[in-house]
Amino acid sequence: MKKFCVVLFALVLFTPTVVQAHDAVAPAWLVKRVANGDRCRRLEPAMAAAGLPVTFFTYIAFRESRCRVGAVNARWNKQGKIVWTLNSNGTFDSGVFQINSSWRTKTREVCGGGLDRLLKWDCNLKMAQALYQDGGLHHWGF
Numbered sequence: 845m846k847k848f849c850v851v852l853f854a855l856v857l858f859t860p861t862v863v864q865a866h867d868a869v870a871p872a873w874l875v876k877r878v879a880n881g882d883r884c885r886r887l888e889p890a891m892a893a894a895g896l897p898v899t900f901f902t903y904i905a906f907r908e909s910r911c912r913v914g915a916v917n918a919r920w921n922k923q924g925k926i927v928w929t930l931n932s933n934g935t936f937d938s939g940v941f942q943i944n945s946s947w948r949t950k951t952r953e954v955c956g957g958g959l960d961r962l963l964k965w966d967c968n969l970k971m972a973q974a975l976y977q978d979g980g981l982h983h984w985g986f
Contacts, residue, residue: 939968
């Protein structure tokens, strides 16, 4: 049984296809971008297991963070005050899916802690899943 699980995991991990049945409505431009390499291949099995439309989320992860789990779009001074952020409203985005800091309460609910948890893959994935279930892809501009 253990050998079977290892083989199954390897098949899922190294399967080259991206488009899953549940996200077949991805626009042609997106499918082309993903096919040309704008994707985070190593993260795709976990996205699929979380029920996320892989073609969209692999592209979002690539576009937002270049697949870096610890990506943040802000800088802080030594006192902990934000001195620069890409967002004009003063918020900042964290993790591979660039979850916005305005989701502080939801992050605490989903991940059991503060915004720093968004820099961990498991929390960022769970938050992406929660946001997707709550409002779809519009959180990422789709």
